[in-house]
Amino acid sequence: MDIEELIGALDLPSKVRLLAGADMWSLPAMPEIGLRRLVMSDGPIGVRGEQWSTADPSIALPSPTALAATWDTGLVRRAGRLLAQEARRKGVHVLLAPTLNIQRSPLAGRHFECFSEDPLLTGEIGAAYVEGVQDGGVAATPKHFVANDFETERLTADVVVCDKALREVYLAPFERMVRAGAWGVMAAYNATNGTTMTEHAELLLGVLKGEWGFDGFVVSDWTATRSTEATALAGLDVAMPGPYGPWGDRLVEAVRSGRVPEHVVDDKVRRVLRLACRTGALGGPAPRPLPDPIDGTALAREVAARSFTLLRNEGGLLPLRGLRSVALIGAGAAQVRAMGGGSAEVFPDKVVSPLDGLRRRGEFDVRYAVGTDPRVRLEPLATPSRAVFLDKAGVVLAGLPLRTAEARWLGEPPSGVDLAGVAAVEIRTTFTPEAEGPHQFSISGAGAFTMSVDGHTVLDEVIVPPEGDPAAAFLAPPERRIVVELAAGAPVELTVRHATSALSGMVFIAFALGHAAPSPDDETLLAEAAGIAAGADVAIVVAGTTKETESEGFDRASLALPGRQDELIARVAAANPRTIVVLNAGSPVEMPWLDQVAAVLLAWFPGQEAGDALADVLFGDAEPGGRLPTTWPMRAQDVPVLDVTPVEGKIRYDEGVLVGYRAWEHAGSVPAFWFGHGLGYTTWSYDSVAATRTAGGVTDGATVTVAVTNTGDRAGREVVQVYLSPLVPGDAPASGGTAAREGTDGPSESTDVPSDVTDGPLVSTDGPSDRSAGGRPARWLAGFDVVTAEPGTTVLTTISLPERAFQVWDQGCWRTVPGDYTVEIGRSVADRRLAATLRVTV
Numbered sequence: 152m153d154i155e156e157l158i159g160a161l162d163l164p165s166k167v168r169l170l171a172g173a174d175m176w177s178l179p180a181m182p183e184i185g186l187r188r189l190v191m192s193d194g195p196i197g198v199r200g201e202q203w204s205t206a207d208p209s210i211a212l213p214s215p216t217a218l219a220a221t222w223d224t225g226l227v228r229r230a231g232r233l234l235a236q237e238a239r240r241k242g243v244h245v246l247l248a249p250t251l252n253i254q255r256s257p258l259a260g261r262h263f264e265c266f267s268e269d270p271l272l273t274g275e276i277g278a279a280y281v282e283g284v285q286d287g288g289v290a291a292t293p294k295h296f297v298a299n300d301f302e303t304e305r306l307t308a309d310v311v312v313c314d315k316a317l318r319e320v321y322l323a324p325f326e327r328m329v330r331a332g333a334w335g336v337m338a339a340y341n342a343t344n345g346t347t348m349t350e351h352a353e354l355l356l357g358v359l360k361g362e363w364g365f366d367g368f369v370v371s372d373w374t375a376t377r378s379t380e381a382t383a384l385a386g387l388d389v390a391m392p393g394p395y396g397p398w399g400d401r402l403v404e405a406v407r408s409g410r411v412p413e414h415v416v417d418d419k420v421r422r423v424l425r426l427a428c429r430t431g432a433l434g435g436p437a438p439r440p441l442p443d444p445i446d447g448t449a450l451a452r453e454v455a456a457r458s459f460t461l462l463r464n465e466g467g468l469l470p471l472r473g474l475r476s477v478a479l480i481g482a483g484a485a486q487v488r489a490m491g492g493g494s495a496e497v498f499p500d501k502v503v504s505p506l507d508g509l510r511r512r513g514e515f516d517v518r519y520a521v522g523t524d525p526r527v528r529l530e531p532l533a534t535p536s537r538a539v540f541l542d543k544a545g546v547v548l549a550g551l552p553l554r555t556a557e558a559r560w561l562g563e564p565p566s567g568v569d570l571a572g573v574a575a576v577e578i579r580t581t582f583t584p585e586a587e588g589p590h591q592f593s594i595s596g597a598g599a600f601t602m603s604v605d606g607h608t609v610l611d612e613v614i615v616p617p618e619g620d621p622a623a624a625f626l627a628p629p630e631r632r633i634v635v636e637l638a639a640g641a642p643v644e645l646t647v648r649h650a651t652s653a654l655s656g657m658v659f660i661a662f663a664l665g666h667a668a669p670s671p672d673d674e675t676l677l678a679e680a681a682g683i684a685a686g687a688d689v690a691i692v693v694a695g696t697t698k699e700t701e702s703e704g705f706d707r708a709s710l711a712l713p714g715r716q717d718e719l720i721a722r723v724a725a726a727n728p729r730t731i732v733v734l735n736a737g738s739p740v741e742m743p744w745l746d747q748v749a750a751v752l753l754a755w756f757p758g759q760e761a762g763d764a765l766a767d768v769l770f771g772d773a774e775p776g777g778r779l780p781t782t783w784p785m786r787a788q789d790v791p792v793l794d795v796t797p798v799e800g801k802i803r804y805d806e807g808v809l810v811g812y813r814a815w816e817h818a819g820s821v822p823a824f825w826f827g828h829g830l831g832y833t834t835w836s837y838d839s840v841a842a843t844r845t846a847g848g849v850t851d852g853a854t855v856t857v858a859v860t861n862t863g864d865r866a867g868r869e870v871v872q873v874y875l876s877p878l879v880p881g882d883a884p885a886s887g888g889t890a891a892r893e894g895t896d897g898p899s900e901s902t903d904v905p906s907d908v909t910d911g912p913l914v915s916t917d918g919p920s921d922r923s924a925g926g927r928p929a930r931w932l933a934g935f936d937v938v939t940a941e942p943g944t945t946v947l948t949t950i951s952l953p954e955r956a957f958q959v960w961d962q963g964c965w966r967t968v969p970g971d972y973t974v975e976i977g978r979s980v981a982d983r984r985l986a987a988t989l990r991v992t993v
């Protein structure tokens with residue numbers, strides 16, 4: 152397929168038409184050149200497809216932070232391949248993922264969607280994800296380029312960040328992605344150093360396409376293209392969604408009047424056609440399902456168990472053995488939060504709750520109590536329902552089954568439904584109450600609604616969405632509630648009608664009928680939970696964040712567990728010393744009860760197989776494989792970099808490269824759990840390390856060989872982490888010191904260092920602030936590997952450290968910093984077991 156010939160065959164309007172969405176999710180087909188529709192879809196934990204609807208289910212993997220918590224690039228590559236398989240099944244060519252922004256502050260609303268606070272770990276996990284997806288012939292689109300690390304005023308905020316931090320922390324994972332061969336990149340909403348990212352010629356054209364040689368396509372975040380010439384000239388290739396927007400006719404006119412050279416348009420078309428070739432949308436037969444299908448359910452379960460991170464395990468309570476009874480407590484135990492909110496949401500065809508997972512084992516008695524429910528909005532009524540489409544006269548034009556009482560179509564109309572002439576959409580359902588008493592019902596959504604119960608109108612209101620982010624109408628929809636007295640066993644007919652006019656063009660239908668059964672007051676629920684805990688062999692509390700606290704479109708206001716969950720945990724722990732807290736959260740939460748509970752298992756947003764994976768880990772069929780990709784604070788006020796609120800439109804990244812554990816160490820503060828921490832079910836000795844400089848290469852700066860032994864009595868998995876720190880503080884070559892000495896990079900010595908096994912504070916002889924002088928952190932992650940070993944077995948691993956680990960961004964270029972480095976091998980950034988010295992000359 153000669154792309155240049157195809158470009159030559161298209162006139163200007165056709166070329167420009169190819170550069171903007173034909174609709175919400177696709178670029179137009181052009182049969183005259185053999186081009187099919189190029190379909191895009193979110194990402195990152197599944198493939199939602201063109202419909203934002205439960206009618207089009209997808210496998211839901213654990214949240215991206217959980218994926219990173221495995222530290223296992225092989226596993227992530229398999230997850231990527233599964234996503235490609237899902238994409239092919241749904242006719243999707245481009246997956247809008249992975250999210251490569253940095254977990255700079257735990258308040259960030261989309262923290263759960265990012266991999267890590269560390270640029271190297273983000274880059275390595277991201278590269279494996281990209282390789283896995285693209286190996287299946289589907290494009291990955293690392294996003295959001297760049298510095299989109301918070302949500303407040305996300306469409307307009309201007310990030311003020313120095314070049315050094317931009318290069319070493321925020322751009323580094325994207326640069327890694329280009330080396331991994333990514334076929335797409337998404338330009339973010341925000342501005343960086345005064346220029347909005349879709350117009351950022353310096354970063355899009357200069358760095359991404361120029362310096363790094365990126366040959367893929369750059370797509371705007373949805374509606375982030377807000378100008379014609381400036382975006383077209385800056386290196387943006389595709390404006391989504393479409394067809395409305397500032398390109399189209401306006402771009403044709405800009406070319407005709409000479410304001411945008413035609414070769415600029417040709418380059419964009421070239422990139423789109425290259426993408427089409429790569430993903431099978433140009434010429435030849437349409438892509439077929441991938442051979443050797445992966446079992447999505449099994450992989451979702453495996454990834455979840457491997458991501459679960461055991462933070463605390465007093466007296467080796469886990470894995471559980473020989474139980475007769477379990478008290479399972481918490482709203483999340485019955486309705487687990489499988490994923491974070493916003494565009495990252497997909498609709499799996501089932502979610503296994505912890506209650507299902509534990510009951511399925513059938514070996515012991517499980518008693519359940521909710522304890523307290525932290526959710527602010529009611530969940531959609533879980534009865535099968537119907538969506539009914541009516542015209543102005545109330546005539547039914549179409550009807551579709553819904554799995555629950557939730558109607559959602561964003562962008563694309565429901566398949567088989569012609570929306571022309573539709574004046575209202577209804578959710579209809581028959582509900583048979585189990586309990587007698589006051590049932591709460593809600594409408595959540597924005598616009599004109601009426602609700603009726605057995606034909607009587609009980610709510611009639613125009614609900615106005617909050618001002619600000621236009622996506623808020625579905626990301627955080629307003630809710631109206633009513634209470635209806637119902638008799639047990641007597642069915643009622645419920646209808647929510649949503650009057651709508653603009654159903655042509657881009658479809659936006661998003662509303663739900665919520666429900667909560669009659670419930671005792673909180674005091675009674677808390678007492679009941681403590682009561683069942685007291686009478687059981689072990690108490691497991693599933694606690695976590697809610698849709699209102701972790702989602703796209705807004706940041707978190709606090710790190711506290713919402714509602715009365717802290718109190719619930721404290722009361723359960725007081726009733727039963729064998730209390731295990733399972734945290735169902737995408738990002739850090741405060742744990743004021745930490746010392747009172749026996750174990751804390753971080754389950755993240757665990758995806759659709761949550762409950763089975765949890766049972767696997769609690770009972771020791773699988774080891775909790777996770778290690779923290781982010782430092783977990785004890786209290787929000789201890790977090791060195793917390794603020795996510797722009798001031799007069801600007802947010803300053805004044806901490807420079809001191810993000811995450813680097814900032815904690817610099818501040819001399821001690822978190823609850825350090826980056827890299829996580830316990831398994833066996834024990835390890837760290838036996839020896841040897842480090843050798845492999846000078847000068849772009850991808851290889853050193854190799855480190857480590858021997859570790861499984862000293863426990865079961866097979867296990869260990870994440871071996873390599874940290875570098877300059878022996879002489881500061882960035883500059885030390886005057887008269889090691890760097891000035893003659894000689895080649897000498898062999899390393901292996902020394903046993905006293906280990907602060909309990910993950911205590913980092914020990915730094917000359918004080919963290921001095922060691923960070925000259926623009927380098929005291930210590931940084933430089934490499935890692937996952938090893939497995941049978942009991943009593945020693946394994947050797949050789950880990951490559953990239954040259955970049957020894958470099959800083961200095962006055963416009965990368966510079967290797969010579970000198971002596973300490974290479975430390977640890978189980979976390981604070982629990983370092985071995986050290987060697989490595990001399991670097993240039």
Ligand code: BGC
Pocket residue numbers: 193247294372373494622
């Ligand atoms: C999000 C992107 C997403 C896009 C399409 C935007 O609001 O920031 O991550 O890919 O919507 O859903």
